[in-house]
Amino acid sequence: MSMSALLSALRAAGRQQLSASTVATRQATGSHLLRIDGYTQVSKLVGKGKRMRSETISVGGHDWRISCYPNGCSEKYEGSHISLFIEQASHQQTEEDPTIKVEASILDQAGMLSYTKTIPEIRASAYTYWDGFGWNDFISHKDLDEEKHLKDDCLTILCDLTVVTEQCTEVALPPEPMVWAPAPWPSELHGQLVEAIWNKEKPDVTIEVGGETFVAHRWMLEARSPVLKEDLSLTSDLHVANMDAEVFKTLLQFIYTDSPPLVEEATTAEKLLVAAHRYRLGKLKLVCEEVLCRHVAMDSVVATLVLAEQHSCPVLREACIRFLSSPGNLEAVVAADGFDLLKTGCPSALLELVVKKVMRQEE
Template sequence: MAEHCKISAAIVAGSQEKSCVLKIDRYSRAKALLKNGEGLTSAPFSVGGHDWTIEYYPNGYPKDCTDFISLYLALQSAGAEDVNAKYTLSVLGKNGELLPSYSRTPNAIRTFSRGITSWGYHEFIKKADLEALAHLRDDCLTLRCDITVIHAQETSVPPSDLHRHLGDLLKNKDAADVTFQVGGQPLSAHRCVLAARSSVFKAELFGAMQESSAASPIEICDMEADVFKSLLHFIYTDSVPPEFDVVMAGHLLVAADRYNIGRLKLICEEKLCSHIDSDMVATSLALAEQHGFRRLKDACFQFLTSPSNFEAMTASDGYEHLKSSCPYVLRELIARIIPTEFKSAKDIIMTI
């Protein structure tokens, strides 16, 4: 069955370190033909003097992973002993962009040997999430493997821990020189760090508010204290906090937009796009429309093209808010759902 589907691999660059872009042609056919535990293997590619392949299981491996795609990096060099490597396995979007939410890196260097020839992820990505996000282009799934071979004589430079030191600075409030009052709570920070990470904070803290902010706390309205704490956590560590869920992503998306923190906006929008359901879609659509988040709006529209999803949305808690705050987006949605042959009906709806 595997002859009907294939993995094509292309090396991007490097010698000891390389990126390999892999394309799973006919994703849907591979999923239909291959059972759980059956996979495809890419053509070998060479990195650091060794041959490697990617093993792709469209219906998971082992047996308890049928809802997931499993993905593994495998050493193919015969007789190789204890090959140390760092690697990252990622999903690429329709336009070849890296999707941070679907990029997996082990927390330690892996050793490939005769006993353990492959490393990877049983639950690399949930099939339903991948298909709901419409990341497939012409039924082709594009993946990327970044691999660095670590030779024994090399000294491995530890990863940067700047985020940890800055996180400790925020936690311990050492030399904090600005205080915010959020939801009745005082929160201390460092104006230089905030200014370096946000053009809005820079304008506020080193502009007209400089003198007043030094004398008294800055009142932050229309934001909960835990959301502002999470915003500060990202500013100092460049990572979202452990309690980052879909609800927090919605609040943080607004906060990131308010303070012009681009990377956080992308992370939050990606989180919301990957967790659209009938309970949350009305709230997410209102958020997208009110703040101009086009990608989130398109994802909501795509979800609501299903009549059953649309009907479930109208029974959700967020529907009344969407109807009262953004009636025009509902008209746009309905006009988009109506088949193109009813153009006159679309024109009438858009004028109501």
């Protein structure tokens, strides 16, 4: 669960002044390729304790560079080893010392890693910034294979650097106390009673539907719909899925006014019927059934009958059965590939139609 969702749930449960903080670390990774051409000659020219530096790279808010000592950097390893270090070039001051992870590899002729050393984790400090992070004995001269590591007298070193910087904290403060003043009642709700309710009591429920947000009164929704009463039993912020905002707006208007909307289009009536069935608003559902009864036709009757079966609409079902019982209509629907839909979507209605047809033929 996301922090915002968790905050919403806990505040809805009564912890209105809940604050929160998120603590995490930031990690950045960068890589750099250091190539030394003519390595044999370079190693002769660069004396013991002398280094060669790469260009700087930026990782984790700091600048870094690779320092390579072809003949070693300390008395113990001078003349026998290559020394390799990652140094901080910027010496940026930070509140917390970063943690560094280093991996350095020599590439073979095919560009594959053939020799690798790793520093799993080390915390940088002002002292280590200057000395760098790495190895006095990165690789001995005798282990440096001319065929494998020095193709065309070229030494290629790949360095991977990971910088884990200071902890960061995201803070979520408690919400400011709400100062409520009577708001204009929504334009989608009509009537003097609605206006009186809206001006007297502040809305205490927020409902998000289809990308829009509605506010309403809990007591009104719970009194009108047992489904909404159950949905709002644990929260004041409701999210309604699988419904258009316009449909819910019409539903809300009916809940407040008990006045059925003026619906003419079959598509709108279907959506509103499904919503009314979902929230057990019988009066609104019956209005939608009556509208759809007027739209029953050859090209829509099967889909309408399936809708009636799925949402327990006896008036609409009877209208569809009556239409299909008319001479020639059932045959025409079957010929138009409507039989499979009837069989799977409303088998009881299909059986009723077949029985009626058989009875007519026997008369």
